Amino acid sequence: MKSMFVNLPVTDLERAKTFYTSLGFSINPKFTDHNAACVVVEDGHNYFMILVREFFQTFTKLPIGDNAVNPSVSTAIFLDSRDAVDEAVTNGLAAGGTEPQPASDYGFMYQRQITDPDGNLIEFGWMDPVAAEQGPEAAANPQAEQA
Numbered sequence: 001m002k003s004m005f006v007n008l009p010v011t012d013l014e015r016a017k018t019f020y021t022s023l024g025f026s027i028n029p030k031f032t033d034h035n036a037a038c039v040v041v042e043d044g045h046n047y048f049m050i051l052v053r054e055f056f057q058t059f060t061k062l063p064i065g066d067n068a069v070n071p072s073v074s075t076a077i078f079l080d081s082r083d084a085v086d087e088a089v090t091n092g093l094a095a096g097g098t099e100p101q102p103a104s105d106y107g108f109m110y111q112r113q114i115t116d117p118d119g120n121l122i123e124f125g126w127m128d129p130v131a132a133e134q135g136p137e138a139a140a141n142p143q144a145e146q147a
Contacts, residue, residue: 004046009067017039019116020048023091074122078124110125110126
């Protein structure tokens with residue numbers, strides 16, 4: 001798989017663009033119009049397509065739910081440090097997001113959730129590189145790394 005696009009319904013496209021750029025992402029103007037905007041998470045690999053609800057509805061005959069009341073997906077994005085996680089969430093809060101629960105700190109992994117102004121859940125996380133490669137037990141027991 002070369003690229004992944006996560007489609008998210010929004011009620012106010014300009015507000016959503018402001019929110020997602022505050023997280024450190026950019027907008028690809030070539031794939032942005034009055035119905036949708038392409039949010040570049042990792043160029044060449046990962047994107048959000050933020051779509052006004054009416055346009056999103058053209059992709060399905062099923063009714064679109066209200067993510068603020070009944071979330072159905074949480075997209076997790078892992079960053080290079082705990083500080084980067086905190087910075088992304090702080091910036092998102094300043095741009096109208098909310099943090100629905102306290103941070104989760106597992107020692108080897110740190111995660112924070114934020115909802116965009118439409119209730120779409122985004123998780124930011126950091127994982128100890130040793131744990132990412134060898135599993136959480138290796139991060140808890142540094143001597144296991146040498147064995």
